Amino acid sequence: MSSASSDDDMPLARSNGHISNAKISAADDRALDKSASRARPAPPGLSIRNGPVDDDSMDVDAATNGTKRKSRSSIGKAVNYKDDSDDSDGAPLAKRQKANQKTEADSDDEPISKKKNGKLPPSISRTSVVDESDDDEPLGTKLAQRKASIEKSAAKEAKALQAKAKKATPKKAIKDEDESDDEPLAKPKKRLSNGASASANKKANGVKKEEPESDSDAPIAKKAKKAAPATKAKAAPAKKTPAKRGSATPKKGKSEEPGDGEEEEEEYRWWDAPKKEDDSIKWTTLEHNGVIFADPYKPLPKNVKLYYDGKPVELHVEAEEVATYFGAMLNSTHNVENPVFQKNFFRDFKDVLKKTGGAKDQNGNKVDIKEFSKLDFKPIFEYYDAERVAKKNRPAAERKAEKAERDAREAPYMYCRWDGRKEKVGNMKVEPPGLFRGRGDHPKTGTVKKRVMPEQVTINIGKEAKVPDPPAGHKWKAVQHDNKATWLAMWQENVNGNYKYVMLSANSSTKQEADFKKFEKARNLKKHIDRIRKDYQRDLKSDVMADRQRATAMYLIDKFALRAGNEKDTDNEAETVGCCSLKYEHVTLKEPNTVIFDFLGKDSIRFYNEFTVDRQVFKNLKMFKKPPKEDGDDIFDRLTTTQLNKHLSSYMEGLTAKVFRTYNASYTMSQLLQKLPTDKKMTDAEKLKLYNDCNREVAILCNHKRTVGAAHETQMEKLNDRIKGLKYQKWRTKMMMIDVDPKMKKKKGAEYFELDPDLDETWIHEHQAFLVEEERKKITKKFEKENEKRVAEKERPLPEKELKERLKVANELEAKFKKENKSKKVEAEGKSPTVEKLENSVKKLEERIQTLQLQSADREGNKEVALGTSKINYIDPRLSVVFCAKFNIGIEKVFSKTLRDKFKWAIESVGDDTTWEF
DNA sequence: AACCCTACTTAGCATTTACGAA
DNA sequence: TTCGTAAATGCTAAGTAGGGTT
Known part of the structure; x- marks a missing residue:
């Protein structure tokens, strides 16, 4: 083994501290084994519990990594300005962190740490998690147990699929035939196996579309055809209820469009339309009216002032506006009491002051504002608060009139014309100015987000279309006609330099179609999953470090639904990680094969889990953590998401790490739903409970959390009291x-x-x-x-x-x-x-x-699990449609109005066919 | 490989609206 | 009907991922 030092290595994946050897010798492997001979490993895949953490691992690093630019400063410092007093007293805060915080963040709308939920400084989380773990344990364990069986069935299925594929090669015919009947121009390009055709249309916009090649079930319309067979199938277009479904083609003129009559719009059923020749081209004609800008600032009345050092001050209107950003959000103590937030705000506030001539007292004398703590925004807050209350209490008629007026004003921007069809725009409003509310401990939180001017906005629109007029006296930054892009307008935001896009809403055909393709891609993974799994199992023992790391990462992504973990700019963003960016301190190993993950993931949501893993995975992780690696070092130092994805795409076109999340979520859901008792005679509430239970397991798998509101406990008690009553x-x-x-x-x-x-x-x-x-x-x-x-x-x-x-x-x-x-x-x-x-x-x-009682149990189970995210993004909606059909329950019990629109394709294509499978 | 640029999906919390119990 | 709560929607931040450039 010997040459353990890093310098003799090849080029590094990332130059950040310590790097592992490029090659692994047999002796290296043996050494790992020896050290851990005792104790029989538990079977892999069992989540042991969702338990506490102690601080140690997390705040050590500081000293160690001045190394590169990865200022990890924040790790030890943690956000808890508000709490640091407790930090030291070590008092038994014990019990629910949530509750604590609640009291601490007194009365505020959201407890400081809530959001950081997971992210609390270790000192707190230790105490807090204790009792939660009890709650979570059963769920986690159950899920893990099922996982094993789920995986087994996945492998079986994959094999079956492959066998089938071998026998019957040209399979997708069904649709093509059908369609070319209906649709003269349908000339779907056939394409062979993976990769081959890819490069052809790939370069276009870099958008390289994956094109799901789910053979047997590609044509989404298939089932519909079956229902309303042969001929022309011009049955009534399915109405709201999923009950009756049939037609494959929309009926001319018979519009579903309610209301305003003026224009009968025919619904576009893209899933019945011929396949596009080149799906990197998103549109041929595009018309729209641009964007809505934020209302101009309305100055405060003369009697409402910012105070400094107890005295009211005069500000230039521009500075006043910035002051109101802060003043208006005084109720959000979570932000307003965050020192970073204050610091960033104050810096920017002083800048405007300087630029606009500073502050003056009532006599016109200059007031030097140099201490944040002397600023008093209360009068401003109270003014806005009063206004808000007044607004709420206005007579209904007045409110209605105002809404009508607003709607009328916004109407032109609500829809665009996309290839001649009327489609809804998702976010036609340019984001208004304010203070940036970064999540977790974002270094830039509190920074002033400036007003976006037309001069910063680029318009994307069809060549033939009339370019929307910019607001009087202004110009657009640019106007372009890129039909490979789906956005209508774009600007760059000043805080992080991120791009913001105006795009269509989720129920538009493009988005729906993209959604469909996403799920088809995930379904397609079914056919490859067993080979992929076999390969990474093998590569777990590879003597090439890069391969071994890649295999290990794949294992984690596959089993535990970790995100890919792209690299982040640690100076300017909160420090969160995903799989490939896991660091030394995020993974704790417990012999013989238990791994504890504890890190902040997307949105600084804490991921805490103890898993038992394959012995080889455990050994690998140990190897990846081998000294001299220490806190702050990457676990996967020879792996990047790019490399990983490149490898994945060799199995299947368009396969990336994120597809695994979709696949695992949908696959899990499908397995759980199938296991449901078919015994009828249940009330809707009971059926719904079953569905939600499945949904919840998926949400837990994906670690979708929400903060348990201050009110939860009280509400729970109330509910239970009602039951007792x-x-x-x-x-x-x-x-x-x-x-x-x-x-x-x-x-x-x-x-x-x-x-x-x-x-x-x-x-x-x-x-x-x-x-x-x-x-x-x-x-x-x-x-x-x-x-x-x-x-x-x-x-x-x-x-x-x-x-x-x-x-x-x-x-x-x-x-x-x-x-x-x-x-x-x-x-x-x-x-x-x-x-x-x-x-x-x-x-x-x-x-x-x-x-x-059902409601009560449901709510308790949901206390800190967010079901929505997985329902919206991960669970193939067709599964839900099938569930509703099978259990004879209205789809509206499961999908809200917006979801029904978003998933229209799923509802209409599956209909009441209960045989569809993910 | 590292970087930047771009564009799109995913995510949780805030705000608004709908709804059910009183 | 009214009120208070829960559900739905709105908002925008924070991810993933691919391409281009050096």
Whole structure:
């Protein structure tokens, strides 16, 4: 082994600290084995738990890496300005970080660390995670267990697919035939296996489109055809409900377009259209009206001022505007109390001040603003806040009128004409100026995001189209006619120099089509996955370090759905990582084969997981961490995402790391859905729960989190109290039966009348008091309201006596409860109560209880898992359509309006066909 | 290979709207 | 009907990924 030092190596992947040897000798491998002979490895793939972390690993580095430009400074420093006091006291903050923060970030809309959720400084996370881990464990473990079986089926399936492919080579015919019937010009270019044709149309825009070649199921319209067979298939275009589906071709003139009549638009069903010759060309004609700019700044009224050192100051309007950016967001303590945010803001604020002649006091004397802490934005905040409240409380009619006016103003920008079709624009508004809110500990958070001027905006539009007029007195930066691009307008933002694009919305044909292709590509991976897996298993032992690293990375991406992990500019962005950019301190190894990942991923969301892995993977990671590597060094020092993706694309055209996430998410979902009990007779709520459970597993796989709101705990309690209340009511109702017919006790058995174990006497007393109180409140409120009305109508208000009289009802209720408690009997309520009626109410109550309990469980499970992201981006929507068909539940229960639009292609192409498979 | 440029998807939180219980 | 909450939508930041250039 010997030559362990790095200098004798070949060119480095990244020159950042320590590098591993290019080659691995057999002795190197053996050495790793020896050191870890004890203990039998657990079977791979089991997630052990989602547990705590201790600080150690994370803040060490500091000293070590001055090496390159990778200032890792922030790692040790952490964001928690607000919390650093606790840091030192080490007090048992114990228990839920969320809660803590809540209290700490007092009243603010979002706790500081929330967002950093994972990202908390280690000192806090240690305490905080403790109890969470318990929660998460079962889910994680379950998921991991299923994973093994899921993978097995994947391999089986892949083999089957390949076998099938061998037998029947030309497969995609179905569609082509069908289509050329319908569509004279359909001349779909056939293409052979991978790669071959790629280069041809590739260069165009660098967009190299993958073109899913899912043979057997390429034509999305296939099923539809089947349903409405042969001939012309001009059946009614499917209406909103997925129930009936049929036509493959849209009916002329019969527009789905609701409303404004003026223009009947025919829906474009791209999935029925012939395949494009060259899909790097996105359009041939494109018309639009440009973008909407932010409203100009409206100066504050004279009496609202920024204060400095206790005194109001005069500002140039430009400086005032910047001050309002800060003032308006005072409620977001999370930002406003962040020292980096303050620092960046203050720097920029001082710049405008300097540029605009500084601040003056009431007498026109210069005020030198040099300390942030002396600035007081409260008056500004209060002004905006009041305005906001006022706006909300305006009469409905007024609000409506305003909305109508706004809509009318925006209407021209809402849609564009894309190849002659009307398509919705996604974000036609240029982002307004403000303060940049970077996530995690972004070094530039708080920086002023400047107003975008037309001079910065480039317009992309068809050659023949009329170029939209820029606002009066302004010009566009440029106008171009690039039909390989899908954007209508673009500008560069000043904070990070990022490009911002105006594009079509998710329900437009281009986006839908792109979405479809994404999922087809992922489905296509099914055919290659077993070979890929076999190969990387083999390469885990390669003696070429680069290959071994690549294989290991592939393993992680495949099994744990890690993101690719492109390199980032560490000086100017928050420090987050993905697979290829994992660092020494993000991976902790526990013999014999447990790996603990702890790092901040996209959006600074924490990824914390303990996994058991193949022994070889464990050994490799150990090797990649071998001294002299230390904190701050890359684990995969001979691997970049580019290399990885290049390798992947050798298996399948267009295959990249991110496809694995789509594939694994959709595949997992499909497996889970298939396992669902088919037993019918479920209520919609129960079906939905099943669906959401599957969805949740996928979300967990993808580590999609959300912050549990300050309110969660309270809401949960409330909900549970409501459930208990209903249970109590149920019990009372049952007792009434005995009152009506004493024989019931015998008939139903004593058990029937037992009190739910959830309820105890103390609680009941409390609850009764609560009910009485509620009743009082209700009565009082009603009384007051009536009086108000009388006053308004110039009548004499009702006397207090009347209120007292009315409150007697509540008193009676109280007395009744007392009596019940004493006698252990409940008098039947209502007029002419019968056992039957009572039984009915019991049934009703039981139903309500069940619904609420489901809801409660669902919500608790979802507490910090965000289902939406995977539903929107990762789970093939056709799976959901099939689920709904199979379980006979409306698609609208699962997809919101926007999602139904976005996934229109899926809904219409699958219809009620339950045989579609991912 | 490293860098920059470009363009597109994915992501969580904020704000608005819809909806269900009272 | 009204109110308060949950769901839907809006917003924009933060990723991935590919190409070109040096």
